[in-house]
Amino acid sequence: MPVRIGPFTMNFKTNVNGLAEAIHYLYADFSIINECDFIDYRVSLMRAGGLRRWIAPYMTVVAEGTSMFSKFPVNAAIPYWEWGLNRCIARFAQHYLILHAAVIEKHGNALMIVGSSGSGKSTLCAGLTFNGWRLLSDELALVSTEDHCITALARPITLKNESLKIIQQLGSHVKTGPVSHGTVKGTVAHVRPPTDSVDRVNERATPGWFVLLSYQPDAEIQLEPVTKAQAVMQIAHNAFNYGTLGVDGFKSLTQVVDTCDCYNLTYSNLDEAIALFNGDQFAIKNNVELHEAI
Amino acid sequence: MPDLQWRLRNQDELVTWRSNDETVVYDAGSGDTHLFDLVAAEGLNSLLESQLTEQEFVERLANRLDIKPDEQLHRYVGRLIEQLEAAGLLETADS
Numbered sequence: 307m308p309v310r311i312g313p314f315t316m317n318f319k320t321n322v323n324g325l326a327e328a329i330h331y332l333y334a335d336f337s338i339i340n341e342c343d344f345i346d347y348r349v350s351l352m353r354a355g356g357l358r359r360w361i362a363p364y365m366t367v368v369a370e371g372t373s374m375f376s377k378f379p380v381n382a383a384i385p386y387w388e389w390g391l392n393r394c395i396a397r398f399a400q401h402y403l404i405l406h407a408a409v410i411e412k413h414g415n416a417l418m419i420v421g422s423s424g425s426g427k428s429t430l431c432a433g434l435t436f437n438g439w440r441l442l443s444d445e446l447a448l449v450s451t452e453d454h455c456i457t458a459l460a461r462p463i464t465l466k467n468e469s470l471k472i473i474q475q476l477g478s479h480v481k482t483g484p485v486s487h488g489t490v491k492g493t494v495a496h497v498r499p500p501t502d503s504v505d506r507v508n509e510r511a512t513p514g515w516f517v518l519l520s521y522q523p524d525a526e527i528q529l530e531p532v533t534k535a536q537a538v539m540q541i542a543h544n545a546f547n548y549g550t551l552g553v554d555g556f557k558s559l560t561q562v563v564d565t566c567d568c569y570n571l572t573y574s575n576l577d578e579a580i581a582l583f584n585g586d587q588f589a590i591k592n593n594v595e596l597h598e599a600i
Numbered sequence: 601m602p603d604l605q606w607r608l609r610n611q612d613e614l615v616t617w618r619s620n621d622e623t624v625v626y627d628a629g630s631g632d633t634h635l636f637d638l639v640a641a642e643g644l645n646s647l648l649e650s651q652l653t654e655q656e657f658v659e660r661l662a663n664r665l666d667i668k669p670d671e672q673l674h675r676y677v678g679r680l681i682e683q684l685e686a687a688g689l690l691e692t693a694d695s
Contacts, residue, residue: 535622535635542633549631553615556626556633560617 308345310337312459312507313448314395319350322365324484325383332384332462332483332496335504347394351387353380369394382486385494388464392445395459396546402457403449403551403558406544409442409456410434413590415514416456417583418447418566420544423491426521426573429469432497433576434583436476441503442511446546451554454562455510460503462496470495472576514591516541516568527578529587530570537568567591605693606681607651614648614689616641630688639665643680644689651693654681 307318307326311333320326349369354377365383367374367390374390374397396404408419408431417439421427428444435441441460448457462483465473470493474480481498518532518540532540538560542548548555573579582588608614610629617624623641625634636644639661646652646660658677662669684690 533622534619535617535624538617538619538624539633539635552631553626553628556615556617556628560619560624564619 308339308341308343309333310339311391311461312443313457314346314399314459315339315343316391317345317348319348320352320383320387322351322353322380322383325351325387328384328484329387331481332498334498335501347398349374349391349394351383351390367393370398372397379488382489382494384484384496385464385486385489385491388462388496391461395446399448400547400550401451403451403548403555403562404546405447405449405541406445406546407447407541408444409447409458409511410439411442411456411458411509411511412439412588414512415591416442416447416511417515417517417588418456418513419517419519420541421519421521422544424521425519426469427519428463428465429472429521429576430519430573430579432463432465432469432473432480433476433580435463435500435503436473436480437580438584440506440509441499449513449558449562450510451551451558454558454565455512457510458503458507460499460507462498464494464496466494467492473497513562513566515588516563516566517571518569520570520572521574522572523574525572525574527575527582528570528572529582532568532570534563534566534568537566538563603653603655605651605653606647606657606690607693608644608647609689609691609695611648616644625689627689632688634687634689639676640680640683643677644684647684647690654678657681 309316347369351365351367353365364377365380366376367386374393375386378386408427410417419427419430431444443459444463446459448459474482483496485495487493516537610627613628615626621638623636642664643661658669658674662673
């Protein structure tokens with residue numbers, strides 16, 4: 307099944323029962339492309355063969371002939387599928403500086419939310435996506451190394467454990483795929499990206515803000531400016547290919563940070579965070595023209 | 601025993617970016633990224649000009665910052681040399 311996902315064309319293949327249906331549901335709004343079109347990445351998730359499949363069945367994700375994940379249990383097919391796509395893009399799309407960040411957009415300006423696993427990044431991203439912001443990505447910020455604009459990569463949002471319930475409570479317009487229990491990250495499910503975010507995937511965004519996120523239970527919401535140099539240091543640690551790109555990665559990162567306002571944010575309550583980002587402080591930063599994807 | 605001469609290890613591969621009073625240095629030789637405050641960045645600039653003994657480093661930095669080369673600055677430069685060496689940015693000239 308060849309599909310266009312943001313700037314990439316991907317061919318999906320699987321022999322796992324139920325996975326194709328789940329992908330069809332989560333990617334319902336995406337464009338199916340012609341089999342003859344150029345395919346950037348061929349990605350497969352296959353159940354392993356041999357005798358072992360009868361004893362302790364496992365699966366493997368392979369992209370462009372390279373193993374992304376191997377020997378994971380069958381009950382985690384969908385999470386590993388999505389993590390495999392992330393790893394594929396992070397590994398092969400070296401014409402971008404790829405940051406481990408959620409990205410949403412309003413009025414042409416990108417808000418990039420940087421944080422390690424468990425920082426509440428995807429929860430905040432989903433909360434804002436369903437409250438006035440456009441989803442660019444919940445996991446990968448694709449920064450052009452030429453003009454430093456952010457390319458959209460709207461895909462299903464991965465939610466874990468308690469955050470899944472919190473986002474489902476936002477309303478019936480939140481469409482959730484199958485739930486996988488007992489993965490390495492606990493209970494995991496995916497939220498279908500809003501149709502508008504998929505339809506506008508060719509609209510790039512101008513970097514506006516970096517937020518270095520920390521979730522702390524019961525903490526008061528606290529937004530503090532951080533110097534751009536300190537932001538560079540933290541974001542560099544959260545970039546997939548910063549080291550691979552070398553000097554180009556450093557120059558791209560410093561230039562994109564230079565155009566942004568940078569903050570540390572500690573939060574525990576999603577409603578408070580949504581109110582913060584929909585307030586005056588994060589209104590239009592610059593008057594920008596929307597950029598068509600290159 | 602003559603004083604040790606200190607020099608930057610990958611001088612030709614250092615790329616710097618300054619923002620207000622802070623400087624970020626990318627070492628393309630090692631792939632490491634370092635954060636310098638204003639004074640440490642002046643120390644780095646001193647070493648970019650030439651290799652230095654610790655005494656010369658103190659005097660060069662005092663001149664750059666327009667301050668006296670007093671005991672406090674001596675202690676600061678001693679610590680800075682240790683930190684730069686630990687970060688893989690500095691080596692002795694005979695290394």
